[in-house]
Amino acid sequence: MTCNPQYNDLEHLIVDMEEKDGEWMTHMTWKEQSDFELAIQLRKDGVITTPGDSFHESQQQEIDGLIARGVFKFVLFDPKQHANIRIFNSWFVNEVKGKTTIPFEKSRLVIQAYNDEGKQEILTQSPTIQRASQRVIFALAPSLQLQGILLYLRDITQAYIQATTLLNRLILAYLPKELRHLYPEGTIMVVRKPLYGIPEAGTHWWATYYKHHKEKLSMVTSTYDPCLLITTNKDAFGVVGMQTDDTLFLASEHFAILEDEELKKAKLMAKPRDKLSLASNLIFNGCSLTLESDGTIALLQKDQGKKLRLVTKGENSHQEYLKQRARGAYIASISQHQSPTADNIRNLNKRIMWQIENQSRGIKYIPLDLSNVKIFVFVDGSFANNKDFSSQIGYVIILANESSTGDEFEITGNLTHYSSTKSKRVTRSVLASEIYGMVGGVDMAISIGTTINMITRQLDLPNVPIVVCTDSYSLYECLVKLGTTKEKRLMIDIMALRQSYERRELTEVRWINGKDNLADSMTKSTPNKALEQFLNENRLKVRVEGWVERK
Known part of the structure; x- marks a missing residue:
């Protein structure tokens, strides 16, 4: 939303935005709606006991944490200073975490910058690990585990806001509707550091985490993938695959200790690392890794097959065809068509049915x-x-x-x-x-x-x-x-x-x-x-x- 010169204050703009709240609710994803209903039910059952309404405390914790990190600051709208500068909307993405263990509410502040014209002049695409690099790690893991080099997973919490670099442009945003009554009228946010929803946020975080691995852990990139790194110190052997806020890595005991220590020194918030074992699986980049008793590692998809549906004949068959193909059925070359015929749909359904019936099939990796x-x-x-x-x-x-x-x-x-x-x-x-x-x-x-x-x-x-x-x-x-x-x-x-x-x-x-x-x-x-x-x-x-x- 761009400020119109005829507005001399923020009141009219806030009214415009509030009138669209009903429309925003209709665009709430099915997952957000189901989590919101689940939070209400868990509160009724006494499982979630935090004070206030659903997600009230988690939203306040999110704001307090962002302010402490200097991600943004609150200022009053200034018609002279902020004229002709686009002011983005912001909203909370609310989710119930730990559904299968101990449920709790979590909120994340997101800037609605999906239609940002300014991103055309900046780098917004950050590297992610290639599938080939993942499989190199998987292929070596069973053999290296026999030498005491184990497979770990590290999950960085709130990765984007932990980037150490400042944004290179001015980003203004309205307060989310849940917080407007807590601040003076006309208050907006000046975003100084990367935040979820800002196009270049991923690039800033990748640069921070990549630099951390190269300088603090003495690692170099592979010959073809910047997200696959190998140590240069033989005493602390490690191979790291980076996927945004997750890292899958093979590590000797020395490297595992070093990685943990350097993470704490850099004050990067992260969950305790998970280790692949007979009792604990790893989930990485849509893959589920399981260690078998004979030392082999089984690689399976993580629930993608459950989303597949057969394409039915009718007015929406073309749309359904594209949707199901995008969900993984495109692996059959005979099914890659933009304007599908009845034969194309039949061939695709044949592939989908096979995938639905064989969800337990995967790739096995053995010691070499x-x-x-x-x-x-x-x-x-x-x-x-x-x-x-x-x-x-x-x-x-x-x-x-x-x-x-x-x-x-x-x-x-x-x-x-x-x-x-x-x-x-x-x-x-x-x-x-x-x-x-x-x-x-x-x-x-x-x-x-x-x-x-x-x-x-x-x-x-x-x-x-x-x-x-x-x-x-x-x-x-x-x-x-x-x-x-x-x-x-x-x-x-x-x-x-x-x-x-x-x-x-x-x-x-x-x-x-x-x-x-x-x-x-x-x-x-x-x-x-x-x-x-x-x-x-x-x-x-x-x-x-x-x-x-x-x-």
Whole structure:
């Protein structure tokens, strides 16, 4: 809301805003409404006994805490000083915490800056951990736990308001309606530090927490993800994944103690760290981690499957299709359509039904021998197999131990990363789609490999070799037998892959049987059973059609 010059005080603006309170209530989320009703019921039952009305004390505690931290200050509206400056609304997000243990009321002050035109001139997007980085931590955790390096979760409370940097622009806000009667008429807030709802708040907090890890814990970033950090001190080994206010980290006892001490020195408020154990699971970034008695770690989704519903035919089928696809059913490439037909909806419902019926399925991570572990990259491409005649390319990256017997090898390991995407480039041949799939897989494998090597060096372990597996004989020949192609764009990609092979960034390139290619599931609607078998057993036998001995 922008101040109109015809107003000489704040009275008319406050009246305007209050007249919209009824409309604001209609936009209250289902979760907020249910928590508000729950708080009333818990008070009637004598479970919540704090004085005053529902959320009254929690709201006052929130305001007192923010004032003590210097997040904002109260001033009287000045027509001269504040003219032509937008004044945002503010409101409390009320929630009942500890529903399954000891319920209590919690309130958070939020600035309603969702339609902020000023954010176009500032950085508002803060980094978050990549899924590949999460899986690197998961893949290493079972092995490192045998060495006393355990998996922990740290949750920072009220993260955004703990940023140490000041805002670079003037933010004004009205008081939430619950507090207006406590302050003189015409009082507004001048926000000086990051607060929830302000677009750049996440960036300020990330810079604060990132700097804390680099300077206080002597950590460096991985080769591809600024939110994956590794210690440089061998005596205090740690690997940290940052996700806004949560950090998932592998830590030796020394690093765990150091992390706790430095957090207290920096006066950052946080909950006690949680440790993954047989009696305690961890919830991180939508994932549930469970430690089994045999030392394996089970990775499951956190209740996403419960939100899935079949798409029904009717006037709203298009909207329902987009909603359910956004909730996780988009993993099937056959279901990615903006204007769905009856066949698209039927295919999507097939995927949704499978996910609903298999919510207990997940990914299992097992202990490995890190002294001789390898990275295996399975790549594949399907030429013009999509309805728009584009090609589907994909790859699967596995961190595994290998045992060889004659013309086959067996891998026992952990799924580290996977990808299935529609090629953005025009593909004019089967070889082109295979090459684009290999380029994407090799790029990611080298990124993950160099990061894992940073970790293994801290543990005095050897570097991890990269093995590329393809079922395309023509692509295999291009790389190891100096084959060629007439397409100039493909020649550049082949030369780059060949250069990595000659520099031994890629230790081996193997031509494998197509029925054993894990990446087949990333590119075809009716794939082989290799990936399913690997996910069930964490092992797979792969038949080799050709390879080159390198000395």
